[in-house]
Amino acid sequence: MSDSCLFSPVQVGRAGEEVALQIEAAILGERILPGESLPSERELQAQFKTGRGVIREAMRALKQKGLIEIRKGARGGAFVKKLEVTNASESLALFLKQNRIDTAHLAEFRESIDRTITMLAITRGSAEQKQALVDGTKELQAYLTDSDPDLEKLAELDRELNISLAQMTGNPVFEWIMRALQLGFSSNDFALYEDLEFRTKTILNWCQTAEYIAANEMLQALSSIGAHYVLLRQCVERCQKK
Amino acid sequence: MSDSCLFSPVQVGRAGEEVALQIEAAILGERILPGESLPSERELQAQFKTGRGVIREAMRALKQKGLIEIRKGARGGAFVKKLEVTNASESLALFLKQNRIDTAHLAEFRESIDRTITMLAITRGSAEQKQALVDGTKELQAYLTDSDPDLEKLAELDRELNISLAQMTGNPVFEWIMRALQLGFSSNDFALYEDLEFRTKTILNWCQTAEYIAANEMLQALSSIGAHYVLLRQCVERCQKK
DNA sequence: CTTTTTTAATGGTACGACCATTAAGTCCTG
C-alpha cells in the first residue's frame, strides 16, 4: 500500500463503524484488490487519526463479514479475501439454527432447487459430466453391500454428487446455493444414510437419477428426484417418532 | 445476569475468538434468551480474566453476526437479538455483490425461484394475502400515467411485492432468498423501470400476475412470470447495446 | 550453497485513563 490518501480521518462516536465502512467501500469499489493487503494497523491508526483499538474493532467486523483474512507476524496484516460462499452459508446456518427452521420447509426449498438444477443439467451438461455423475453413483453403490459403512465418507460422496450436478448447470448461482445448503444441512441427509433400509433406497435412487440424467430422460429424472424427497420425508417422520 | 459461572477464563492467543465462541454458544444454547442482556464489558472482562479490548472485539464480531445489539448509556449493554432473516440475507447479498454475477445467470436463478414461489403462493396463500397483492399492484398502476415517476419509490414497491409473495409460501427459506436477491440486485429491476415502454409493460405484467394468483390460475400465472423475464432479458439486451 | 541465528514488523493482549451517552434518582419550584 502506498501512502496515498485512501482513507480520511474520523472523529465522531461510532468511529469503528465509520472506519469499517470506509474500508469496506474501498474493497467493494475494488480500490484494493483481493490478495492485496491493507496497511498495518498502526499505519491505519495514523491515516484515520484514531486509536488502535478502533482499527482493531473495525478489522474484527470486516473479518467476521468475510471480507478480509488476518495473518500474524512479519509481512502479516489484513489481506482482502475473495469472498466465498462459505460466509453466506454460515449466516444461513446460524439463521436456521436459531429460528428452528422446520426440516420440511428446508426440504421443500431443496426439492425445488434440485428440480431446476436437474433440468438445466440435462440440457446443458456435457456427455463427460453426465458420465462422471454416473461414475460417482457407481462409487456410491459400493457401499450397498457394506453392513457398517463409513457414514462420513458416504455423506461426503453425496455432497460431491449434488455439487457436481449443480456445476453442470453452468450457472454459478446454483452451485453456490447448493454448497450453502450442503454446508448448512448435510445433517439432514445424514439421517438418510444411517438406517439400512433408507440407505439402500437412497443409493439406488441416486443411481437411477444419474442414469436418467445421462440418458436425457428429463421427466423420469424429475420423478426420481421427487422419489428422493418422498424418502427424505418418510425418514424424517420416522426419526421424529422415536 | 447473575454472577454465576457462565463463562470460563481464557488465556491463549486468539482469546477474542474464544470469548466470542463461548458467548455465542451461550446464546445458541439458550442459556441467555433473546431480550436479555449480557454482563457489562467490565464484568465480562473479570469473568474471562482478560483485557477489555478482547471483550470489545468479541462483541464487535457477535454484533456483526447479528447475534447481539449494543446500547450505550446506563442500563445499556449487549442485548441478545432474535435473529431475523435480514441478517442472513445481507450476508448473501454481500457475497453476490463481490462476485459480479452475470445478469443472465442471476435472472435464470430468479426465474426458477419465482416460479416455485408463485406455485406455492397460489396453493397456500390466504385470500387476504392474495387481495393484498392485488392491492399492491393497483398502487403500482398509479405510476402508469406519471411521466416522471419517483423511481426509488417504484423500486421499493416492486421489492415489497416480491417479498410479500415470498411470504405467502409460508416457508421462511423462500423469504430469505428473496430478501437477499432484492438486497443485492434491485439494481437490475431498476433498469426495467427507467424506460417508459418497459415500465408500462412491467407494471401491467405485475397486475396480470397478481390477478392470476388471486384467481388461482396457476398456469396463467406462471406464463405471466415467464413474460416478466422475457421483458427483463430484452431490457438487459437493449441496455448493453447502448 | 545450505543451515542457523538474529532482527524487525505485525498482530494480540493488557491496563489505565478519560469522554459521551443514557436512564434513574433527587431536588427544587410552583
Added chain:
DNA sequence: CAGGACTTAATGGTCGTACCATTAAAAAAG
C-alpha cells in the same frame, strides 16, 4: 402533590502505551 430541572452512576466508546507471540526476511555461520 406534581412536574420539570439537575445530579449521579453505570455503560459503551476512544485513546495511548507498553509488552508479548509470531512470523518472514535478512544476516551470519558452517
